[in-house]
Amino acid sequence: MQKNKFLLLIITVLLYVNLIEAQIKYFPDRNANWEVKSASSFSITENTLKEAIDFAIINEYSGSRDLRIAILEGFAREPFHQILGPTKKRGGPSGLIIKEGYIVAQWGDTKRVDMTFSVTKSFLSTMAGLAVDKGLIKNETDKAKDYIWDGTFDGSHNSKITFQHLLQQNSDWSGEIWGGKDWADRPPSEGNLDIWKYRELKEPGTFMEYNDVRVNVLAYSLLQIWRKPLPQVLKDEVMDKIGASTTWRWFGYENAWTTIDGIQMKSVTGGGHSGGGLFISTEDMARFGLLFLNDGKWKNEQIISENWINHATNPSIPNVNYGYMWWLNKKGPRHWENVSEDIYYAAGFGGNFILIDKKHHIVAVIRWLEPSKIGEFMQKLTKALD
Numbered sequence: 001m002q003k004n005k006f007l008l009l010i011i012t013v014l015l016y017v018n019l020i021e022a023q024i025k026y027f028p029d030r031n032a033n034w035e036v037k038s039a040s041s042f043s044i045t046e047n048t049l050k051e052a053i054d055f056a057i058i059n060e061y062s063g064s065r066d067l068r069i070a071i072l073e074g075f076a077r078e079p080f081h082q083i084l085g086p087t088k089k090r091g092g093p094s095g096l097i098i099k100e101g102y103i104v105a106q107w108g109d110t111k112r113v114d115m116t117f118s119v120t121k122s123f124l125s126t127m128a129g130l131a132v133d134k135g136l137i138k139n140e141t142d143k144a145k146d147y148i149w150d151g152t153f154d155g156s157h158n159s160k161i162t163f164q165h166l167l168q169q170n171s172d173w174s175g176e177i178w179g180g181k182d183w184a185d186r187p188p189s190e191g192n193l194d195i196w197k198y199r200e201l202k203e204p205g206t207f208m209e210y211n212d213v214r215v216n217v218l219a220y221s222l223l224q225i226w227r228k229p230l231p232q233v234l235k236d237e238v239m240d241k242i243g244a245s246t247t248w249r250w251f252g253y254e255n256a257w258t259t260i261d262g263i264q265m266k267s268v269t270g271g272g273h274s275g276g277g278l279f280i281s282t283e284d285m286a287r288f289g290l291l292f293l294n295d296g297k298w299k300n301e302q303i304i305s306e307n308w309i310n311h312a313t314n315p316s317i318p319n320v321n322y323g324y325m326w327w328l329n330k331k332g333p334r335h336w337e338n339v340s341e342d343i344y345y346a347a348g349f350g351g352n353f354i355l356i357d358k359k360h361h362i363v364a365v366i367r368w369l370e371p372s373k374i375g376e377f378m379q380k381l382t383k384a385l386d
Contacts (some may be wrong), residue, residue, distance in 0.1 A: 024294040024361075026101035030243035034283065037102040044104060045384045052380035053095070053107050056366055059373045060093050061351040067115055067272070070350065075273065079184045079193055084253035085269060085276025090114045090350070090368060096286045097381070098293075098363040110282040113247050114367065117348030118271040119285070120250070120278040121215060125167055125325035127222050127230050129308035130237050136225050140164045140311070140324075148221050152177075157201050165204045166218040167324040168316040172202040173214045178256045178267070180213040180274070208319040215270035215325075220258070223267050227260050230268050242291050242298050244284045251276040270325075272349065282365050289354040289363035313344045336375040339382050347374075360385045 028034040039046045063070035068087040075081045094108025131137045137147065140163040145153035153159055158173055165171035174182055183196045186209075202209075219230060226233050231250040239248065252268040253276055259265070269276040291297075296304035312324035321327055321334035329336055329343040336343075345355040351369035355362075355378070362385065369377060 024101045024290065027290070027299050028101070028243060028287070031245075032243075034103050035101075036106075037099070037104060039097075039099075039104045039384075042099045042104060044099070048380065048384035049097070049105055052377060052384060053097075053105055055373070055380055056095055056369050056377055057093050057107060059370045059377075061368045061370050063350060065090050067350070068275075071272065071275070074349065075186075078187065079196075080181065081184075082274065084179065084255065084274040085272070086251050086279075087272070087275045088113075088115050088279060093366075093368045094282045095364070095366045096282055098286055098290060098365075100361050101290060108282070108367070110286075111245075111247075113249070113279050113281050114352075115272045115350075116278050116280050116285065116352045116367075117273070117350060118277075119346040119348035119352050119354060120272070121270045121325040122346035122354065123234060123250075123278055123288070124215065124219055124222070124230070124268075124270045125312055126238065126304060127226070127233055128163060128167060128218070128324070129304055129312060130233070131222060131225055133305045133308060137163060140167060144221055148224050150224075152217065152221065157204075160204050162204070163218075163221075164324075166214060166221070167312075168205075168208065168318070168322060169210055169214065169325075170202075170206065170208045170316060170318045171204050171214055172207065172209065173217055174201055175217075177213060177216050177220060178253045180216065182211060182213045185211050185213040185273075206318060208316065208322060212269070212271050212273040216256075216267070219252075219270055220256075220267045223258070223260065223265060229265050238288070238291070238303060239284070241301060241303050242287045244287050245281060248278065248280040248284050250278050282367055285354050285365045286363055289356055289365060292356050293358070293361065293363050336378050339375070339378045343378070347371075357385075 039049050066089050091109055091112045091114055094110050096110055097105040132140055144161050144163055145159045153161055161171040161173055187196045223230055250268050252266045256267040257264050258267055271277045295306040296309050313326055314323055315328055315330055316322050320330045320332040326344045327347050329339055329341050340357060340359040342358045345353055347353050351371045353366045355364040
């Protein structure tokens, strides 16, 4: 009995030591040169890491560098699709690999500001998390109609929708916002306009459908709740606190104006599907990823609750690979073999990624990688880390 207790004590101490060692020891200050350490100092195989980086550079996203063209070509089959917000010509491939806060690898122009498309959704999800943390939303399982009374959630179907449904993209919200019709956004591969328009609605929470119109409904709802523009919320509550640069911008559509407390405010988008979304540098994306790697804490300040991050990275019922606008590497349709299942990530059109690897204490930001190649890249990176 005494021997078993002694072994249990030793195991507990070792686990505690590992936990302490796993904590992030370094956070880059604002405008400071981000400290670099050699990959070998963390027992990362440098040759294999270089292979992964070369792979990312060689396999650049095949779409036009003029993102206006890439967007119009990428969503050409959508009825009524048009550019409604700002776009920007992009740079070449870039990326950062961060180990326990330190840069161990980088490529391309990591300070260049580019569109980041649906990576924006993970930032938007965080605006919902902060609203829950601060009590502006009592619980994400609350019905949106209890907070938004202007008709957005009226009707027998829309009135059932919770914030959780919107975050998990399984609300099947029906309607139109800023000129975008829910049924015309990323329609099914089969059928036609009449079939899409008059489809039978799915019960909220039962079926996931990736849909930017409904994401923009969430952004509009959060604007109503915060009662100030979401870029201001992001700046005050997150980006300033993590020392981000002043170069990032978060845009909405040209017509996405509403009145809050007598003041005209712009409602932002959750991506760049029709232009807009977050325009940001690789380095600022990495800071955001580092915040999540450290369970929402930057230095000594808890910015986002660990409880929210746990909720946000919990698989949804209709899709095991999707949480609250974060993708999850669980066994399912979107699973990468031979890569940690603890990884979660933000992903955007054109091959933009922020990857959080808790097992290896890594943040990886990859930009303009052919999207179909991300699984292979992660296998190569994992090989270097193991």
